[in-house]
């Protein structure tokens with residue numbers, strides 16, 4: 001019998017019909033497996049204007065599903081936050097003078113202590129106190145120049161107003177030294193001349209002294225507070241207040257950033273990053289795109305095979321202008337972007353999730369910065385958070401020409417506890433939608 005079976009088997013091997021059926025079965029099985037894998041693989045695309053909070057949402061996903069941040073990243077954020085904190089306080093001093101806000105620290109007769117603190121701060125060169133290569137090398141330095149150099153600000157102003165503006169407000173030799181910056185731009189970030197300067201500067205003004213100066217000015221100068229309350233009129237880091245409140249930590253050479261610091265820190269995204277997680281048995285790929293105008297031309301490269309788009313809107317920025325072009329209101333820019341994406345052919349079948357983000361800042365600023373000043377058709381009461389959020393939500397929903405649902409969440413992306421709930425709900429929704437689309441549900 002064994003012999004017969006064996007003969008029958010070798011007979012099958014010769015049968016061209018059976019051979020072709022086996023080959024077909026194999027292709028079919030492999031297609032099935034591929035399909036099954038695709039159903040289990042989800043691609044979530046984070047989009048929105050610059051600084052809206054996309055990377056912060058991604059950081060929360062990493063905390064939830066990837067065990068958080070590595071040591072290198074913690075060191076990087078310590079460096080970046082230090083540089084941003086020092087420059088942010090300088091910006092407040094400079095802008096107060098431009099806006100005609102009297103500063104206590106400008107008056108040595110009445111406030112000698114703050115006057116000295118200010119002089120010390122204005123002498124500080126943050127790049128001399130950090131390791132630029134650990135902060136991100138040439139990418140960090142390029143970004144730093146773009147954000148803080150006088151030339152770069154003048155360029156943006158010229159673009160916005162159509163004419164060059166004399167840079168007012170600088171005193172005490174507080175010019176940005178572009179030569180020093182370009183020295184720092186050497187590829188490896190270990191420039192010997194810069195290192196020498198760093199050593200000399202550290203001897204003259206220590207990080208601790210700079211941190212004390214920032215802390216004192218923040219706590220005791222009424223003009224600095226007034227200027228901060230008007231920071232929608234110029235460009236200031238979203239988390240500047242947090243940096244000032246915690247500045248003494250960052251001056252400590254052995255300090256390692258906490259999760260909260262990293263969530264508050266800002267490193268502009270360049271290009272598109274891809275991060276993979278497993279949520280249950282589903283493989284999630286999250287694509288985080290840089291949102292500033294110059295970054296958007298890269299977006300199209302990742303528009304294919306997207307399971308869901310998560311559009312992040314900084315709802316608090318209704319009274320702020322774009323960093324890239326100070327003629328354009330940030331909310332108007334987001335409305336335009338959302339309209340284009342939602343109604344584009346690329347996403348005609350893709351679910352959209354909308355995060356009304358930075359609700360904490362929104363709540364805090366509503367009374368001092370009435371929505372109607374920027375959106376004259378707003379009918380709600382001044383300071384009414386719910387009415388304000390509903391108003392902006394309805395503008396975004398009204399752009400939907402496709403009739404498909406848009407899932408809206410009000411978020412504070414820096415708050416881990418609340419984001420845990422939101423992101424779990426979003427992941428469940430996307431998984432369900434994906435199963436429905438693939439005919440499993």
Ligand SMILES: Nc1nc2c(ncn2[C@@H]2O[C@H](COP(=O)(O)OP(=O)(O)OP(=O)(O)O)[C@@H](O)[C@H]2O)c(=O)[nH]1
Nearest residue numbers: 051052053054055056263264266269291358412413
């Ligand atoms: N207070 C507060 N700050 C937030 C919130 N979301 C983000 N931020 C801060 O806003 C800044 C910018 O956030 P990012 O996540 O880097 O913004 P982005 O959209 O990735 O910006 P690009 O990479 O330029 O497109 C960071 O300093 C964040 O800590 C929020 O809900 N509340």
Ligand SMILES: [Mg+2]
Nearest residue numbers: 054055268269
């Ligand atoms: Mg980003």
